[in-house]
Amino acid sequence: MKITLTVWRQSGPNARGGFETHHVDDVSPDMSFLELFDILNEALIADGKEPIAFDHDCREGICGSCSMMINGRAHGPERGTATCQLHMRKFQDGAHITVEPWRAAAFPIIKDLCVDRTAFDRIIEAGGYISAPTGSAPDGNLILVPKAVSDTAMDAAACIGCGACVAACPNGAAQLFTAAKVQHLNLLPQGQPERWERVVNMVTEMERWFGSCTLHGECEVACPKDISIDFIALMNRDFIKAQFKQRRLTGQHA
């Protein structure tokens, strides 16, 4: 296959960026999209040009590092697939593909296709955990978790934190990520004691960094783990309920 790539290049966070076009011949349909970039980079190095920086690590769709807008779609044309799992057999011979970094104000560009997703960690720091210091746990089977609850929590917990949901959102909102993280814990019995504080703290932190959700649903389509926007509804429900359930407020002076 012959592929033409138009790629965003930007030398640093404050530098002015622009598109650059490269042609790659001898592309195998069995090659992954990142292996296409490996080959292009080897060719660039041979030509004395700096290779294109892009984040990647596990290359099996679980670490959440890879983050390319491919022809305007986060992680490319195939649903439920991270960039590293996308293979060239999904493209036509002679295709012209445009590749950009994630586009979101909360994810500033570091270089070329690498962005800074620290804002996600800030949301977790605000409450995305169950406070269970090491050593304090009772026997695992003392906590019964109905299978359906456990399965649904796992559906949410499958989030790889890649940021495709934010990149795909016209508002640059992080509702799907935050909802997945909140609901993974809020659904489980172990997550109940901190449930209401958790949702308030995480949503508040989210709103410091990201845009507002208007339920476009683009996030669900872009998610490489097929996480459902139902979780956003569940998070919103918990957020509203939390306004009445902040039990610490009961009996306090105004």
Add this chain to the structure above:
Amino acid sequence: MTEFNLDAHIPDGPLAEKWDHHKFSVKLVNPSNRRKFRVIVVGSGLAGASAAATLGELGFEVTMITFHDTPRRAHSIAAQGGINAAKNYRNDGDSIYRLFYDTVKGGDFRSREANVHRLAQVSVNIIDQCVAQGVPFAREYGGLLDNRSFGGAQVSRTFYARGQTGQQLLLGAYQALLRQIHLGTVTLYRRTEMLDVVINDGRAVGVVTRDLITGDVVSHAGHAVVLATGGYGNVFYLSTNAKNSNASAIWRAHRRGALMANPCFTQIHPTCIPASDDFQSKLTLMSESLRNDGRIWVPREFGDQRSPDQIPEGERDYFLERRYPAFGNLVPRDVASRAAKREVDAERGVGPLKNGVYLDLSEAINRLGRDVIEERYGNLIQMYERITGEDPYRVPMRIYPAVHYAMGGLWVDYNLQTTVPGLYALGEANFSDHGANRLGASALMQGLADGYFVLPATIGDYLAPLLGTDPLPTNHQAFLDAEAEVSERVGALLGVNGSHSVDYFHRELGKVLWENCGMARSRETLEKALTEIPTLRDEFHKDVRVLGDGESLNQSLEKAGRVEDFLEFGELLCRDALHREESCGGHFRLEHQTEDGEALRDDEHFAYAAAWEYTGDNARPALHKEPLEFESVHLAQRSYK
């Protein structure tokens, strides 16, 4: 050569009581004094994240260093199948002693009994801890925890979260870590790579790091340094490890005096997707858990060209079930890998390159229904489909062994301290628990055992006497010298401006190692590798091309440093493999095998951990031996028949 006292500090007393005795006899730091100690943890995988979170909870001041953009990306995230624990929830005869015994036997009697027993003991606490954190383990309909089986065991003791167990356990540890960051006990340095350990007066006093975005080389001082930086499988270039996994942290520590133990013990995992071409950048694992329901076979006829569904039952050879009836498809990894290699070498391999064997789910799909199989392995099957374009619900998967895990690593004593006082190694970065072969679902167990339970209980023994001392100031000459060395090394890599990329050298090194020191090794192939690697290393120093500068994100530069270290480490790996004149676990020397091709150990001469001392550039490393004493387990030829 230095005189080393390779004292593992194994506590006295009966095996089952050693850990409790030890916890009572080690020195402790009282809660109000803990904040006066700073501990540097490098690496944010299961071992590093759990250690940093737990030390933070205890009240220590922790510095966490990771080269990832967030701690959650560490390669533990990719572990699929599960985590072992001796809970005996299945009532199938499991016990702490049985998990201990299976692990020592699975490791082909090359691990340290006391460490393994402790691992089995704390395994039960790990599950409790993870459940409390909200890890969504698979459940029965009654709400109780579910289990499945893994290789090398005849009980079901593996806990799992679909095919994403590593991800869920790491998220648990990561969330605990971020809670501590929020509380201010842990300070996180992201996209920061450790490039040297700083030693002063024979103790580890800090590390030198490079900020991967700005290129700034700075020092971090602490009372102790903990390396939880993973394994060295990527020395083979193609492996199931993530692309950025590397040996630099442990190699730098080795160069500074920490002994490296058993580097030749590398695990080749039997069920990976076979390589498809030269552009292949990594190999993808298909979880061992598939062997619960998948049957492994090849066509009986040599060079059979038919598609698998055209080959009738009678013309298939289920070679694992045939050779090992007692364990069948669930023999340990080293045994399964060698059996697959034997079939492919005998030209019974399948697939376009004839480099695989079938892993067939059809019988299980017929017996249990597609839904059950999808629930158990859905994400693995999807991963396979993405990579190969084939649908495992209809066509058997093709698999072949690939480099997966490093049993070797920095030598540590019972406290997980290396031979450098104040320097600790946890998880895959150390050598202690898996002997010559790791059983499936035991890496997650060991990483979390070390981080949640072992290090937090033992590090006080080193710290307590240091009460009242401050970390060495980072303008101390020891730090300045180390920083200068790091900067000089970075400058040198940028200054070569040769003609070949870093990846070129990495691939070449990988080929040399895989061909000569892979699944089968011999004196001849190892001696060949030992002449080729130094030549390649010289070529690298003269001819590598690293473009760009050191003052901004430069991924070629990062890789160049790691490959430079692999070019040194790979030689030690081969030297260790050459010296070990026996076959055991993942180390298979062609000269040493039984009549039916099984690994033939030599307990009389090699029942020891080989700990290598660095003696200078291009100098021969010095060998030290820690004899392994087996008091509880009877040394025997492993049999899975």
